[in-house]
Amino acid sequence: MPFPRSQLDAYFVFAEEHRELLEQMERLRTRWVESGYLSSGYKPTQEGRVYFGLEEFFNIQSIYLPTKQLFANHQGGYRVFCPVTDELVTSDFVKGVQRWRNTIQKTEFYLVCSQCQERHLLDEVYGKPAFAFGRYALRFINIGQATPSSKLLEDLQVGVGPFKVVLSRVG
Numbered sequence: 001m002p003f004p005r006s007q008l009d010a011y012f013v014f015a016e017e018h019r020e021l022l023e024q025m026e027r028l029r030t031r032w033v034e035s036g037y038l039s040s041g042y043k044p045t046q047e048g049r050v051y052f053g054l055e056e057f058f059n060i061q062s063i064y065l066p067t068k069q070l071f072a073n074h075q076g077g078y079r080v081f082c083p084v085t086d087e088l089v090t091s092d093f094v095k096g097v098q099r100w101r102n103t104i105q106k107t108e109f110y111l112v113c114s115q116c117q118e119r120h121l122l123d124e125v126y127g128k129p130a131f132a133f134g135r136y137a138l139r140f141i142n143i144g145q146a147t148p149s150s151k152l153l154e155d156l157q158v159g160v161g162p163f164k165v166v167l168s169r170v171g
């Protein structure tokens with residue numbers, strides 16, 4: 001499937017990690033089709049473009065993973081900041097993520113902060129643009145506009161649960 005050279009994806013990464021989330025995500029997608037916001041191929045209709053606020057997109061994918069993963073603007077780049085001093089700690093974060101990925105039990109979920117000398121959990125520091133850790137996400141592929149509507153945000157919160165929005169530039 002051909003994409004424009006720079007594709008932008010939006011991930012809605014859910015904070016909770018339980019099996020029912022998948023069912024809730026699927027139910028929401030089905031409801032969007034029934035409401036006429038999505039075609040059966042999960043492309044936005046004219047009404048859906050207004051409802052989602054993301055203009056055109058390719059489709060929506062449900063993601064569920066066996067273990068927690070980092071959703072971030074990997075190819076487009078992002079910066080990470082200490083929650084105490086607001087100083088840049090991207091390289092500390094990258095080291096922390098590498099250590100966490102390389103440990104078998106995935107227990108070492110922290111970074112050692114060179115700014116405040118404390119340990120932070122990897123999801124306590126913040127990113128610009130935002131990143132998130134999770135196992136369940138809805139991915140809107142190749143969106144035309146990056147500001148989701150408040151109606152979409154509300155329906156995701158009510159229908160599935162708390163989440164973070166991660167924008168990811170691809171290619």
Ligand SMILES: [Zn+2]
Nearest residue numbers: 082084113116
């Ligand atoms: Zn710090």
